[in-house]
Amino acid sequence: MAFELYDGPRGTIKLIKKEDKRYVEFTCKQCQDVIHVPVTLTQLNTWAAGAMIQHAFPELSADVRELFISGICGPCFDKLFREV
Numbered sequence: 001m002a003f004e005l006y007d008g009p010r011g012t013i014k015l016i017k018k019e020d021k022r023y024v025e026f027t028c029k030q031c032q033d034v035i036h037v038p039v040t041l042t043q044l045n046t047w048a049a050g051a052m053i054q055h056a057f058p059e060l061s062a063d064v065r066e067l068f069i070s071g072i073c074g075p076c077f078d079k080l081f082r083e084v
Helices: 041-048 062-070 074-080
Strands: 002-008 011-018 021-027 034-039
Touching (some): 021 062
Antiparallel strands (some): 021 034
């Protein structure tokens, strides 16, 4: 398993290469869980060029897209911003 660093709009992200697939590796800023998200270089480049996250990664859930935006996983985001 090899990796490379990719400069995205929110800073440098770790891009893991496994066989013929690529995954962005995130470590949640709250719970420290490590999450691997499957992506293509086309998607990453579209996002880096300024596309809205939901257009660059339409197949990803809102929880997973939040990792790209804030670095916080879905469960932690829900705990931080739960309704009162």
